[in-house]
Amino acid sequence: WGKEGHIMVCKIAEKYLSEKAAAAVQALLPESAGGELSTMCPWADQVRWHYHWASPLHYANTPEVCNFKYSRDCHNSRGEKGMCVVGAINNYTEQLYSYGKKTSYNLTESLMFLAHFVGDVHQPLHVGYAEDEGGNTIIVHWYRRKTNLHHVWDVSIIDTAIKDFYNRSMDTMVEALKMNLTGGWSDDITHWENCKNKRSTCANDYAIESIHYSCNYAYKDVEQDITLGDDYFFTRYPVVEKRLAQAGIRLALILNRIFDGDEADG
Numbered sequence: 402w403g404k405e406g407h408i409m410v411c412k413i414a415e416k417y418l419s420e421k422a423a424a425a426v427q428a429l430l431p432e433s434a435g436g437e438l439s440t441m442c443p444w445a446d447q448v449r450w451h452y453h454w455a456s457p458l459h460y461a462n463t464p465e466v467c468n469f470k471y472s473r474d475c476h477n478s479r480g481e482k483g484m485c486v487v488g489a490i491n492n493y494t495e496q497l498y499s500y501g502k503k504t505s506y507n508l509t510e511s512l513m514f515l516a517h518f519v520g521d522v523h524q525p526l527h528v529g530y531a532e533d534e535g536g537n538t539i540i541v542h543w544y545r546r547k548t549n550l551h552h553v554w555d556v557s558i559i560d561t562a563i564k565d566f567y568n569r570s571m572d573t574m575v576e577a578l579k580m581n582l583t584g585g586w587s588d589d590i591t592h593w594e595n596c597k598n599k600r601s602t603c604a605n606d607y608a609i610e611s612i613h614y615s616c617n618y619a620y621k622d623v624e625q626d627i628t629l630g631d632d633y634f635f636t637r638y639p640v641v642e643k644r645l646a647q648a649g650i651r652l653a654l655i656l657n658r659i660f661d662g663d664e665a666d667g
């Protein structure tokens with residue numbers, strides 16, 4: 402996601418943090434965060450070219466198939482295993498379990514990476530096809546503006562929604578998503594949170610969901626140089642809303658499990 406997507410995911414997550422998790426997050430956040438996790442959630446993109454090694458950790462790609470297999474797909478360009486968004490989520494989660502113990506990890510960075518990557522694994526095209534770099538090489542027009550398919554899903558759909566539905570206010574969109582979570586989606590949350598893995602996360606499942614959304618929505622009926630407008634926007638926007646909300650709920654779930662200890666495991 403772009404900056405706004407990441408901020409919205411983390412604003413939702415903040416609302417669902419347990420007391421202990423909220424306290425741990427406060428303790429780990431840098432001064433510049435102003436006490437809000439959401440302000441730090443775009444950080445991993447800002448350092449993407451400085452932390453060169455971390456660039457492949459934002460995504461995972463498949464060999465043009467609509468399924469995700471960790472052993473086949475989770476690696477960087479040098480073939481190092483685990484160097485993808487799923488491996489990164491599990492790795493930074495594991496690091497954060499050392500909170501309160503003696504550790505050599507920079508847990509502030511672990512938290513900021515984790516919060517960012519849980520957002521990214523829910524952006525469908527962050528689990529796309531390697532051949533087109535998750536839609537980055539598919540040039541399209543978004544209404545009259547030239548862009549690429551990856552950017553449409555990172556930014557343009559959200560921007561258009563904020564402009565057309567929410568009076569140009571991201572905060573109004575976040576409020577609408579939160580309302581949905583206590584209304585229409587309230588019965589879905591238990592399913593979204595269903596994760597049997599004890600100490601690891603279910604990031605692998607979230608990646609499988611994303612490649613399915615990529616095939617069935619993002620790539621569907623799209624070809625090089627096509628113009629995408631109302632038809633595409635109105636059919637894909639609900640997927641974007643749902644993925645932002647799911648990412649927020651699941652980030653809170655992961656953080657609550659880490660910081661609440663075993664007894665309060667939901």
Ligand code: ADE
Nearest residue numbers: 460526527528529534535
């Ligand atoms: N670069 C290459 N593949 C990518 C993807 N799926 N998402 C974001 N950046 C990428």
Ligand code: ZN
Nearest residue numbers: 402446459521
């Ligand atoms: Zn990213």
